[in-house]
Amino acid sequence: MAGLIVKSPYLKCGGGSSVSGYLRYIGTRERVEILPDGRPPTRKQEQLITKLVKDFPNSKELDEYLDYAEKPTKANASAFITRVLEENWAQVQQSEGYMKYIATRPRAERLGDHGLFGDEDGVDLTKAMEELDQYTGNVWTHILSLKREDAARLGYDNAKAWMNLLRANRNDIAAAMNIPPNHFRWYAAFHDEGKHPHVHMMAWSTVPGEAYLTREGIRKIKSQLTNQIFKQEMLHTYEQKSQSRDELVREARRAIRRLTREMAQSICSAPEIGQKMEHLATQLETVKGKKSYGYLPKSVKKTVDEVVDRLEELPVVRECYEQWCILQNEVDSYYHDKPREKKKLSQEKEFRQIKNAVIQEAERIRLGEITFEDADLTSHDEPEQLRGESYDCWELRQSIRDDSLPLADRDRAAEELERLAEQDDTHAQYLMGQLYRDGPLLIPDSRKAKHWLTQSANQGLPEAQYALGKLLLSDDTEVRDPEEGIRWLKEAAENGNQWAAYRLGKEYLTGEVVTQDASKAVAWFTLSAEAGNQYAQYLLGKLYLTGQGVTHDQTQAMDWFSRSAAQGNQYAQFFLEQRNNLRTPSVMLAVTHLLYHMSRIFETRSLSQSSAGLHVDRKLRRRIQEKKIAMGHKPDDHEEEQNQGSMVMGGM
Secondary structure, three states: OOOOEEEOOEEEOEOOEOOHHHHHHHHHOOOOOOOOOOOOOOHHHHHHHHHHHHHOHHHHHOHHHHHHHHOOOHHHHHHHHHHHHHHOHHHHOOOHHHHHHHHHOOOOOOOOOOOOEEOOOOOOHHHHHHHHHOOOOEEEEEEEEOOHHHHHHHOOOOHHHHHHHHHHOHHHHHHHOOOOHHHEEEEEEEEOOOOOOEEEEEEEEOOOOOOOOOHHHHHHHHHHHHHHHOHHHHHHHHHHHOHHHHHHHHHHHHHHHHHHHHHHHOOOOOHHHHHHHHHHHHHHOOOOOOOOHHHOOHHHHHHHHHHHHHHHOOHHHHHHHHHHHHHHHHHOOOOOOOOOOOOOHHHOHHHHHHHHHHHHHHHHHHHOOOOOOOOOHHHOOOOOOOOOOOHHHHHHHHHHOOOOOOHHHHHHHHHHHHHHHHOOOHHHHHHHHHHHHHOOOOOOOHHHHHHHHHHHHHOOOHHHHHHHHHHHOOOOOOOOOHHHHHHHHHHHHHOOOHHHHHHHHHHHHHOOOOOOOHHHHHHHHHHHHHOOOHHHHHHHHHHHHHOOOOOOOHHHHHHHHHHHHOOOOHHHHHHHHOHHHOOOHHHHOHHHHHHHHHHHHHHHHOOOOOOOOOOOOHHHHHHHHHHHHHOOOOOOOOOOOOOOOOOHHHOO
């Protein structure tokens, strides 16, 4: 597999320790002589290799060692020895035996001539060594290596190409090492050696103690340089060359989309998971402070992990995770020589959000919170056509919503509709409010939406009153007015709008914008349910099942579930099917809610999170998050990438 190999050990300066010798070594050594006749290694080489493998066991993982083991020649032995010495310089320079070998090996250095390069042309080796002799901080020794065939094919078999590459990306390397660009110092040299031509790069900050390099930093350096080295080839591969691979990626993504849809629509009863969720809810009662995974005691974390492990056993989750692993391995193939290790879902960092989703649902169980399962409500709570609508308004509405018409024609229809609204046509006013609220034909403008909906609502149109109530209860700070929103919902409900009555029931049940009152919630739900609203019927079934706001009555509950199920409500049907095994509704629906959460998380993660830069940069995501918070959105969880928000199944 083609790829860039990056190693980044560091050397400590100060306290009598100097790294200038390493600088001279990488700048003056000549490449190892390659012997085409394949002569066997010398006894001295064999002895040294035995010692190196003993002193540095990880060296057996190097490609050079594999080459030597496969074909023990003098050239392969020399290439392996050189690589191990270079990667372990800090230990090597303390060993007299190793230093003696370096000093006496053939063509160890060319005094007076070197191959160093940096930000400036014509590096002065003596001055550079003096600079390092006076330095007291850490110096990182990056080793950047390509396979011979890749270097030749891509044009990185010469010093100039590497010099241009490192100069072009020096600021990104500095950022990965947490060094300001103006404090970044570096020198490098290209070694055209063996099967793995490579570059040695020494990098540090002019401010000792400022720089630090993490695993993530090394990954960023590798990612940035890999992008540049393989850029054209990767584009060609993704777009044209590797059609079978691309099709596999596309198929994996199609499979994930199919599975996430199935997951989101699944209603699943898994008693074992339900029991663990109840246990977790009990454990959370004793947890003080923030209830998110990173803050939980180990015993509680263990329960969360167990829930995720059980969820992974569900066929739809297992298959979706399998497809995700296939996708990631394909996308990451240019960045990792080894396939991604498949971990348990609970241990995969990319899916940490699932753990907080589990905690969130357990908290719902603990607090006895009611859920509504009405995610699809918005598709039909506002009718397409209204009774009493004028023919002119109807005709203009048809033109506006006809995507097959030229945009200019639809714009003209919108202008005509606005003129009709200005003539006090209540249905035109209602439609104008919708257009300014939703777009996209008109640029969304909540103030204008409020204006036109108010005009229509004042003329007594229940649908406009309902839409206005929703708008005033929305999170849009420009128009939000909860008290006025509730007033308009009541007006709409009293005028026969079943959706307004249902929304009022939800508001009184949750108590977010009005004083919580279960009896009032039941009254509004009943008004809506008797008008035929399947969601209100379903909610009444749950309330009678739990005894919230009403006397516990399983017969009444089943009656309302039956009415709702007859209209196609699958959640009501679920409770009917489980009538002989009924438990707390929040427990029975916990797995279903978690599957819904997981469908969103899997769908998000099916977009590449690889080093290829196909995902949104984390810093950019943070800036976006900050802007959202400034606009009034609630801040996300403290943990990285915890942008899951509220349960969409909760509806309006």
